[in-house]
Amino acid sequence: MSDMNRRTFLTIAGLGAIGAVSISGRPWGLQYAGAAPLPTSGAGTTLEATAVPLGTSGYRKLGAGPGWPTIVRTELAEARNGREDRRTALASLVQLTDVHLVDTQSPVRFEYVHPFTGSAFRPQETLTAHGLVALVHRVNALAAGPHTQRPFDAVVSTGDNTDNKEFAELSWFLTALNGGTIVPNTGAPDRYEGVQNSGADLYWNPESPIQDMYKKAGFPEIPGLLGAAIDPVTSPGLRTPWYCVFGNHEDSVEGTVPSGIPPLDAMYTGSLKFEVPGSPEQAKAVDIATKYDPGAIAGVLSAFTTPPRVVTPDPTRAPFTPRQFIAAHLDPANTGPGPVGHGFAPDAGDTGIGYYAFDIAPGVVGISMDSTNHAGFVDGSLGAAQFRWIEDTLLAGSSVYYDSAGARVSQSRSDTWFVLFSHHTSTTMDNLVPDPANPTEPRIPAAQLVSLLHRFPNVLAWVNGHTHENRITPWAGPTPEQSFWEVNTASHIDFPQHGRILEVVDNADGTVSILTTLFEADSPYSVDYTDLSALGLASLYRELSFNDIHTDPVRLGASVDHNVELLLSSGR
Template sequence: MSRIHTVTGSVPGVHRRSVLAAAGAVSLSAGVGYALRPTDGTPVPRQRTAGDGEAPAASSRKAPPAPLAPYTKGTTLATVAAPRTSTGYRRLGDGPGWKRVVRGEPAAPASRRADRRTVLAAFVQFTDLHLADVQHPLRLEYLRAHDVRAWRPHEALTVHGAISLVERINALRGAPATGAPLHFVMTTGDNTDNNARSELEWFMKVMSGGRITPNSGDPRHYEGVQNSGLKLYWQADASLRDADKQLGFPHLHGFLAAAIREVRSPGLNLPWYSTVGNHDALPLGCYGSHGDPYLAEAAIGGRKLMSVSATEAKKLQDAIKNAKDPEGVRFHDFLKAHARAARPVTPDEKRAPYTPADYLKAHLDPAHAGLGPVGHGYSSANLDAGTQYYSFRIADDVIGISLDTTDPGGHYAGSIGTAQLKWLDRTLRDNRDSYAVVFSHHTSETMTNTRPDPARPGERRHHGAEVIALLGSHPNVLAWVNGHIHRNVITPRSAPDGRSFWEISTASHVDHPHLARIIEIADNKDGTLSLFTTLVESAAPHRTDFADLTQTGLAALYRELAFNAPGANRALAGDPEDRNTELLLKKG
């Protein structure tokens, strides 16, 4: 079965565009493999000779291919959105890029390593897109009465922002540190926001291409908190001086009509893989997938709660944060108690929660294959076994492993079961001759939920420290790449015997600064490896024009609204050593 071959700057004949358009994927665990292979070559026109009855054609030696060169255009090495006004609602513009920081905690960098190195792999990580059906009846926007951060003014534009991120990746012509072709994109969970079928369809089309109408309920009109007349939310179209307008948010006539208008995603021009997050597996990202059927009925029904008191909002938020209601029983009671306050909306069956099987079937649907692989890592074997973890071949020398760290018993923190932990150990042992990159949604420090899986009540759940210990026992593990915390954090992890790997956590694409991450793996040929990490923004311009409500204009507005969101955490970009880096490791 074909694999991607290691990409080097010194091997002749590597054609960047053919490799960019074809990356390999081989399922090692699920029993089904699918591979895309670059064309081995193109036909060369036959040279005419004197025997053909014409004068012989002059010939000359072909010029050697140009060496791979770093491609930094469109990355945060070149420029980053930055405020160009200092008070009130702040407008964005082009700011200086972020420099690359060399981190040598596990291994000291040697001089002239760039002259010797060979590139093993290069890929892109998306995480926490949170594509949101903002008119969904179960959304918790009213928690903003207690916590201003509980609702984001830009949430109606998540689809526009995600498409613009796809456009950015499609425009890249190589990796920013080495110039190597990019092999694939991996999205590390929370692809959707409310576990709604409408959102799952939008996600599949954003990634693989298609036309999307980011609307549900009434096909003609928006029905949600942003035309509710409530001062608690930004009423973009209305002249009402709501709480956000008092902070400088603009009055944008036509905003809601534009936000729900049909848009088009070109789809990624790279193969892509998928990892599941808690918002993909659990209703609202926190209630058990085997929970109360009342919530499933309410999701597709015709009533939407938009306003509660600050006291009631705090009580509900505390119950969610402290895992006091993992199955949603109290939430059920809460909704019933406030039923008379709920407003009428158009019912829509597309808002129904989707099951893990639905998630797998959507990925296996040929309509959403894009450039593949079929299933985007998942296979029919996953569907038969009821699992959402798998492994795949990244390159001859590198495998990828995608974990399912969500807890079906409820709550947004994660863990994994014993069967998956044993599978992970076995997969790493069986591929000891390959380097390994592990992907998950949760970080090690947010894997604290050991609540039993209702489908496997006798199986023990394992927390993040146990996963670190297992990964550290395998010298072929290079990195654990994840999301969930919406913040850039890069941490060296060490096993008791001194082996090390890097845990790379990447900020979300729903909260500013809206980032994805490129990761390149290189062998420095001096006993060390380098992992390069480079952050990228979407393709939308940094400057916005309030009169521009086109698809591109709304993607730019998405970023600026997020920057100005009341209570927004300004530290999510992380420190310089968590952004654009070179991470050194000793070869195992």
């Protein structure tokens, strides 16, 4: 594989007939009848505590609630007693996803469509850098998996690392993960120039007494917030090697509009920012155009009956291309804890190939997929060449596989466990619009990828983001050994702002377990609004995200999507 471097009992309804789910009476950990508990340390994770609202209605501050237990999910394999005494840790890794570092002052944003698409404006979005720095602090403090105590082998960020594919946002992301000081500001060096001091009722204006639609929902007035939000913030950088995955927000304008749509490219570095449309109908027209008819955007904007705001232009707001995104990771100045390129191959800046394989740990290989579609739009798919490469990579690391007709094939090769990573999920990979850079190449939907993964008994999991939701899905294969788990984790811009730890263990009984544990950023659940320190702003970032008028409780997921042990038949 030399080319791999390219790089208490509780029954839960709905988990199927395999049965019971065990939880411990302790604050954390797994426990089974007749077996000793796992040597688990849940400190700093949601095994120990979780953010909960104080009060029952209106705008609410947050406090520390009880930790969540680890639930055993047995849809795909039996949980055998005593395995905690037999098991061996194979890998320990961290998933970060959808951090969405936002240049909130960019002229190319459509905040005014948030009544129709809530993610267009978030009251917490000026604080994304502070939130990510607090998340980096947490990963460093944890340092190892809570169940196995194996030091983290890798951190994987599964896309939407930036919000609007700007060089400024990319610089903040790389600095946050590698270490250094971020100035989360563009345009004028001494003031904020964005919608949150526009005086428009449509947005939360934190430094103004105006009773905007957010203040009417209970949002506070916080003098000095916007000035503090653009002050420098220093990140320690990760202490673990990290890898990067493409998201649609690294490929398309605002994650949906393909590049090259006039006049957007010129607007990025220009001085005119549309903050308020003349009517809700004009805002709705932009919303429809960005989702379904990007070519109509220029005409819709030209029809606006309200003048744009004049802002300070900034060349660092220029949009990057996928090749430039890769090249920035390959720049030795951005190596940080490594590896060089953070997974991208040395020539990927020239080829534009955004997918690669990498060694997570001995015998455990990660496959990073690029599920974006250069044609734009929110959802993704795979190109046929990438799909063939995935198949070839799996074949190269498999002693046994199933052919397309379902026949079991053995080959004289050593077995490798595989964990796949992508931004998009099995429910969001049906965008089959031809890639304008390669219009004759077929696009591959999620269903074909699932069928491919079912052919390989050594595929453990497909880990992804995009939906901003915690959801874990069992994918049962034709035989138990052909099954795998899909692990989808919530974003770090919308509440609940989680990251996820995944520990892979061999139970030495014909099964493998993936132990997943959610964690929150290293910031207080609540601070006084006069605390405008970096830590205080990171705390406020979480609080505002919970109270966002567009927040969706579904994103939290259910208990079976949180801290879980996922059983698989190893076939060994």
